[in-house]
Amino acid sequence: MSKHLLEVKNLRIEFPTRKGLLTAIDDVSFHIDEGEVLGVVGESGAGKSLTGAAIIGLLEPPGRVAGGEIVMNGRRIDNLGYEEMRKIRGREIGAIFQDPLTSLNPLYTVGRQLTETIMTHTDMTPTKARERAVELLTEVGIPAPEKRVDQYPHQFSGGMRQRVVIALALCVNPKLVVADEPTTALDVSIQAQIIALLKKLCRDHGTAVMLVTHDMGVIAETADRVAVMYAGRIAEIGPVRQVVKQAKHPYTEGLMGSIPVIGHTDEKLRQIEGSMPRLTNIPTGCAFNPRCPKAFDRCFKERPDPIDVDGTEVACWLYDKEAAHV
Amino acid sequence: MVAFILRRLAQSILVMLVVGLVAFFMFQFLGDPVNQMVGVDTPIAEREALRERLGLNDPLIIRFGKFVVNAAQLEFGLSYQHKSPVTDLLLERLPATIELSMVSAVIAFALALPAGVYTGLYRNRWSSKAMLTLSLVGISVPTFLIGILFIYLFAVVLGWLPSFGRGDVVTLPGGWTTGLLTTSGLKAIILPALTLGLFTLTLIMRLIRAEMLEVLRTDYIKFARARGLTNRAVNFGHALKNTLVPVITVTGLLLGNLIAFAIITESVFQWPGMGRLFLQSIQEVDLPVMSAYLVMISFLFVVLNLVVDILYYVVDPRLRVEGHGGGH
Numbered sequence: 001m002s003k004h005l006l007e008v009k010n011l012r013i014e015f016p017t018r019k020g021l022l023t024a025i026d027d028v029s030f031h032i033d034e035g036e037v038l039g040v041v042g043e044s045g046a047g048k049s050l051t052g053a054a055i056i057g058l059l060e061p062p063g064r065v066a067g068g069e070i071v072m073n074g075r076r077i078d079n080l081g082y083e084e085m086r087k088i089r090g091r092e093i094g095a096i097f098q099d100p101l102t103s104l105n106p107l108y109t110v111g112r113q114l115t116e117t118i119m120t121h122t123d124m125t126p127t128k129a130r131e132r133a134v135e136l137l138t139e140v141g142i143p144a145p146e147k148r149v150d151q152y153p154h155q156f157s158g159g160m161r162q163r164v165v166i167a168l169a170l171c172v173n174p175k176l177v178v179a180d181e182p183t184t185a186l187d188v189s190i191q192a193q194i195i196a197l198l199k200k201l202c203r204d205h206g207t208a209v210m211l212v213t214h215d216m217g218v219i220a221e222t223a224d225r226v227a228v229m230y231a232g233r234i235a236e237i238g239p240v241r242q243v244v245k246q247a248k249h250p251y252t253e254g255l256m257g258s259i260p261v262i263g264h265t266d267e268k269l270r271q272i273e274g275s276m277p278r279l280t281n282i283p284t285g286c287a288f289n290p291r292c293p294k295a296f297d298r299c300f301k302e303r304p305d306p307i308d309v310d311g312t313e314v315a316c317w318l319y320d321k322e323a324a325h326v
Numbered sequence: 327m328v329a330f331i332l333r334r335l336a337q338s339i340l341v342m343l344v345v346g347l348v349a350f351f352m353f354q355f356l357g358d359p360v361n362q363m364v365g366v367d368t369p370i371a372e373r374e375a376l377r378e379r380l381g382l383n384d385p386l387i388i389r390f391g392k393f394v395v396n397a398a399q400l401e402f403g404l405s406y407q408h409k410s411p412v413t414d415l416l417l418e419r420l421p422a423t424i425e426l427s428m429v430s431a432v433i434a435f436a437l438a439l440p441a442g443v444y445t446g447l448y449r450n451r452w453s454s455k456a457m458l459t460l461s462l463v464g465i466s467v468p469t470f471l472i473g474i475l476f477i478y479l480f481a482v483v484l485g486w487l488p489s490f491g492r493g494d495v496v497t498l499p500g501g502w503t504t505g506l507l508t509t510s511g512l513k514a515i516i517l518p519a520l521t522l523g524l525f526t527l528t529l530i531m532r533l534i535r536a537e538m539l540e541v542l543r544t545d546y547i548k549f550a551r552a553r554g555l556t557n558r559a560v561n562f563g564h565a566l567k568n569t570l571v572p573v574i575t576v577t578g579l580l581l582g583n584l585i586a587f588a589i590i591t592e593s594v595f596q597w598p599g600m601g602r603l604f605l606q607s608i609q610e611v612d613l614p615v616m617s618a619y620l621v622m623i624s625f626l627f628v629v630l631n632l633v634v635d636i637l638y639y640v641v642d643p644r645l646r647v648e649g650h651g652g653g654h
Contacts, residue, residue, distance in 0.1 A: 056552055058548065058551055058552060082557075083557075086551075086554050086555075086556065086557070087554060088554070089551065089552055089553065089554035090552065090553040090554030090555070091554055094552075094553075095549070095552035095553075097545055097548065097549055097552070098545075099545055102544060102545035102546060103545050103546055103549040104546055104549070105546040105550065105564050105568070106546070106568070106642070106643070106644055107567050107568060107641070107642060107643060108564075109643075116555065116559065116563075117553045117554070117555065120553070120554060120555050120556065120559070121554060152643040152644070154643070154644045165549070168549070168553060169552075169553075
């Protein structure tokens with residue numbers, strides 16, 4: 001019924017704790033189309049990674065999806081059993097994690113980890129799978145792949161290992177890859193290479209990407225659309241150009257304002273005052289109200305729902321007021 | 327790899343020399359063995375003759391040299407108490423101890439591995455918690471007490487199993503006696519083997535569990551799951567193999583312990599092994615037997631350590647030095 005590749009509807013993730021239920025993700029909705037790159041940004045603890053983990057069905061207990069739906073290719077996947085979800089992981093939804101140094105099993109050769117994944121999801125023979133593994137290593141730009149395929153992870157540098165991780169995530173051509181901060185642990189000089197590689201591969205294979213990061217530069221360069229998360233909710237989601245150039249939510253404005261501009265050396269680094277509220281005491285109304293320079297009465301009383309403003313959805317009363325005035 | 331083994335061998339020889347020194351000097355400080363061997367009314371001339379015969383009048387350094395050379399040829403002299411070659415005495419009792427230790431090792435590892443993996447994977451199930459609580463008993467209750475409890479329950483109350491001895495033994499070609507081929511021998515080994523293996527079992531189980539918990543939290547396990555690998559492949563192929571390095575270390579040492587410290591179990595169950603021979607030799611200040619036992623047990627530990635080190639290489643590719651390719 002929907003033509004979106006992935007649709008997340010009113011997702012809520014809760015953690016039962018000794019002090020009661022903690023709602024880490026509250027009423028988050030977004031979608032990703034085929035071949036599209038959705039960037040997800042926000043501060044640490046905003047719920048970016050958690051949303052990604054929920055999509056691949058690997059939320060760490062005691063965290064659980066308490067409400068909403070995740071629909072992949074028209075099929076609801078958030079309520080599948082472990083074994084059914086396992087068949088989707090890797091096959092339809094790939095994943096890339098933050099730290100390439102620890103993402104690979106140190107005791108197995110890169111080739112064995114690739115062939116194992118390929119053979120889990122396809123009927124390829126070991127010989128075929130190995131050929132495919134070498135092909136994949138070539139594709140992710142690893143020199144001398146015939147030799148490298150038999151080497152162990154510790155024989156690769158960080159950047160090379162992240163290439164291997166990308167090869168592993170894409171080895172059976174999933175429709176979607178959830179990349180959770182794929183470059184955060186890498187040298188700045190290598191980050192750009194890895195992002196460019198990911199972008200190119202996904203474009204070549206028509207793979208959609210959910211790119212979780214806190215690097216606005218990466219988003220601006222890579223994403224088609226971007227979702228800005230704050231305290232477990234989406235503050236703003238829209239086409240990347242609009243969100244970056246004409247941020248609507250005061251939080252997004254703050255985020256954009258805090259990117260230092262090269263050349264402006266006389267200025268102090270700008271930052272958003274205060275810090276994100278703890279999940280245990282999210283203020284009533286808009287979660288951003290204590291830090292928002294434009295907050296007014298309504299922001300402290302009611303929680304804003306996303307409002308469509310010029311193709312961007314913004315959860316902010318500022319825009320509702322405007323609409324009401326017209 | 328070869329260089330590494332040679333280096334370890336050299337170290338091992340050094341360790342054995344030091345142990346030999348300790349074993350040798352026991353002779354010097356633990357009283358005059360001649361007094362232990364002869365009666366009160368033995369004339370001095372006869373004592374001197376015995377002294378000469380045992381080589382106790384040579385200078386220290388020569389005696390140590392002789393000791394090392396002899397020890398290297400498995401020659402530890404005559405037992406003061408039994409008046410027969412120590413090596414024969416030990417070899418005669420070696421099969422009993424080795425069999426007991428091996429059977430308890432097999433029992434311990436065969437049970438510890440699945441139990442450790444199970445409690446690691448399903449740590450919140452009540453069955454895991456029950457196993458962990460039970461394992462505390464195995465760790466904290468002393469071996470002799472467990473042995474006595476087993477004897478009371480299975481030999482005295484239930485009358486299922488014999489409480490002492492080795493049962494009927496069969497002599498295999500090569501002089502090795504085994505109790506594993508007769509019904510009474512098999513029955514006789516159950517209780518001592520369980521008693522001896524219980525500590526090892528619980529310790530290894532808890533170690534595997536702790537390591538599994540650690541490894542299951544790692545990124546590569548998360549990533550293996552994210553790739554949709556089957557549970558079996560993730561848990562056994564990826565997780566269990568990564569727990570092996572520490573487990574091998576401890577297992578190697580525990581295996582040595584099983585043999586070396588079978589002493590208590592052997593005396594509880596009247597098991598005719600080397601441990602009991604050693605206990606008797608302490609009572610009788612039978613120095614050649616004591617030092618030979620010491621040397622043998624140290625040799626065993628040295629060999630086990632060497633095997634453990636080689637196993638590291640087999641399990642963990644990061645330790646294999648050749649072909650460093652990183653850093654592009």
